[in-house]
Amino acid sequence: VGIAALTIHGRTRAQMYRGEADWTLIGRVKNNPQIRIPIIGNGDVDSGPKAKEMFDRYGVDGVMIGRATYGRPWIFREVKHYLATGEVMPQPSVVERVEIAKEHLRKSLEIKGEHVGILEMRRHLTNYFKGLPNFRETRLKLVTSLDIDELFATLDYVAERWRGYDLSEAVPAPLSHDL
The missing domain is CATH 1.10.1200 (Non-ribosomal Peptide Synthetase Peptidyl Carrier Protein; Chain A)
Structure with a gap:
């Protein structure tokens, strides 16, 4: 069967939760002509604009959102709305x-x-x-x-x-x- 898709987190094990995720690495994997499966990027996606930037800049097929969901489960709605409209939703009251x-x-x-x-x-x-x-x-x-x-x-x-x-x-x- 093989691999159907691959999710890449842009941080090294040594970084743990510190520093910024390396999306250039994710972009290089995505743009490698030998790789023909969907590539999903993960790391530092905390808003609709940030998700769109990752799609546009690195060409990923999807993004994963992790720690940015803590206390903000509505982030998925915000990202979906932004990707569809380009508008940032107001924060919940x-x-x-x-x-x-x-x-x-x-x-x-x-x-x-x-x-x-x-x-x-x-x-x-x-x-x-x-x-x-x-x-x-x-x-x-x-x-x-x-x-x-x-x-x-x-x-x-x-x-x-x-x-x-x-x-x-x-x-x-x-x-x-x-x-």
């Missing part, structure tokens, strides 16, 4: 982020069970709200609580407390393994 976070938490509980579901969600929940001012105390509740009702109540508090706060200029979830 705090209230929209709370609703997405609640759905994410519900799915985690359904799939993983209460204990594991909560533990795995704690790091994701705080990333939904990166950039909110005076968030330290609330963040602490989100990362330490083991009680479902308390987590949902804290998320409701976030929606009410920061309703209307503009997160469009906030720094996206970091591309770091230190989350």
Whole structure:
């Protein structure tokens, strides 16, 4: 059967999560006339414009998005929209982020069970709200609580407390393994 497609991450093992991905290497593989399978590039794709740049500049057949999804599961919608229209979508409001976070938490509980579901969600929940001012105390509740009702109540508090706060200029979830 052979290889049907190949995904290449543009970082070396030694780099781990540091530095920039080397897309020139990915482009060289893609443009090698001896390679006739789809090449999918991975590394540092954190927005629609960045995904388009990788398609245009390196000719890849697809891109993968990894750590940029932490706290931003809507990134796939944003990239798809940008590739189709060339327009950057507005960032979800705090209230929209709370609703997405609640759905994410519900799915985690359904799939993983209460204990594991909560533990795995704690790091994701705080990333939904990166950039909110005076968030330290609330963040602490989100990362330490083991009680479902308390987590949902804290998320409701976030929606009410920061309703209307503009997160469009906030720094996206970091591309770091230190989350």
